[in-house]
Structure formats: C-alpha cells, structure tokens
Amino acid sequence: MTDEITKVSIVVSKGSLEGIYPALIMANGARAEGMEANLFFTFFGLDAVHKGRAEHVKVATVGNPGLHLATLVGGLPGVSSVMTHYLDRKMAKLDIPPIPEFIEMIADTGAGLYGCKASCDLFELTKDDLVDQVKDIITVGEFFAMSAGGQIIFT
C-alpha cells in the first residue's frame, strides 16, 4: 500500500479537555499502529504539558453547543468543574488516563513532545515550566522540518 500513513505530526492549540484528548488519543493510536508521531503544543494547548496546569484542564461549558447546556448555566461558577469531574469519571471507567498520565504514556511510546517557541515567549514560559516529557521548545520552522514526509493534523 503506497498510501499508508507512516508518520503524523499533531498540533494541539486548545487548552480545553475536548481540545486536548482527541490529539492525545490520535498520537497514542498512531504509535500503537507503528507510525512515527510528534505532538506540538501551541497557544493554550500548552496547558496539557504545563506543570501544575495539566491536571486542571477543564471542559468548556460556555461556547460549546455540543454540551447542550444553556450558556448562562454553563457560565455559573463551578459548572465547568462539575462537568469536568463527570467526564473524568466516565473516562476513567473506559480506562482513558488523566492528562498527566496520558502524556507520560505517550512519551513512553517514543512519540516526541514539543512546545511552540512563539507561544512560550508569549506566555513567558520556559522548558522548566513544562513537564519533563517535553523534549524541547521549537520554532515553527523546526516543526515543519520535523514533520517532513508525514501528515500534519491541527486540533
């Protein structure tokens, strides 16, 4: 098969639960299929690999019509935490790991995890602010060079 995918680079740009998990599941799944996989965390997606923030990622309860929750209700204090807790419990039942554990597992599969330099500059983050599994903070040019010959997925 010549159209077989052998390499994926996944850009994570959002810091919500529903923004981060699909990217992690795809990266992990790509490695499980024997593909090469890289994750590139940019903008609010950096929360997934931010020490101290990675375990507090929440589902968006405002501006998220798929949740079928009135916007006014979604904006009340604590609603995002309650919904996140509910989803976390459901995911735990399916053996989907919490984000920090998932990040560790994905790094163990041999996938590369990288922070975006422009975003780190913007948010004044250094490599020390990010979890140890992040190999490096790289530029967009380095990301493209690293992604050569593979598919790029933006989430």
Add this chain to the structure above:
Amino acid sequence: MPTATYAGHDVDVNDEGFFLDPSAWSEEMAPDIAKDAGVDELTDRHWDVIRFMRHEYDEHGAGPTVRVLGKASGVSVKELYQLFPKGPAKLAARIAGIPKPRGCI
C-alpha cells in the same frame, strides 16, 4: 484469502497477516511470524508478552491494547515499544496468532 507458511504449516491469514483461526496457531510458529512482522529475534521478554496476549484472548476473547499490556503484562509501555517498535499490541497479537486488538487507548 492470503495463506502463510509458518513452521511448515499453511495457515489462512487476513490482509494484515493476522490468523483467521487462532486455534491453528502453535508456539513453534511464532518465530516465523515474528520475522514476517519485522521482529528478528524473540527473547524471553517477547515471549512474556506473547503468552500474555494469548492468555487474555483465551480469557476474554480479544487481545489487550497497549494501555492494558502496560498495566497488566508486567512489561512497561517503554519496554513494550523497545520489544515491538512497530506497535506492541498489534505485533504481539499477530505473533500470538490472535485477532488485532480493537481499542482506541
């Protein structure tokens, strides 16, 4: 339907090389299947994983995903990928003669 010859036996496999009939498998076939799957040598650690796959299939009717392997087989995720670089659950299932595990995690 493709056929493969392992340890002198002809067996029916699917397009990805997985056994259509897991009962047609025997341990002596494993080294030949492993070579087909790109794993040149089966060490004791490989065998730990292959036997665990086989056991899980016998118990549950399906092979485990990498997540389950990492938690329950006694071999860490990191080592699993060292043993089977092109996908531990997928390759170990193929070498163990069981269907490809289905699961997203």
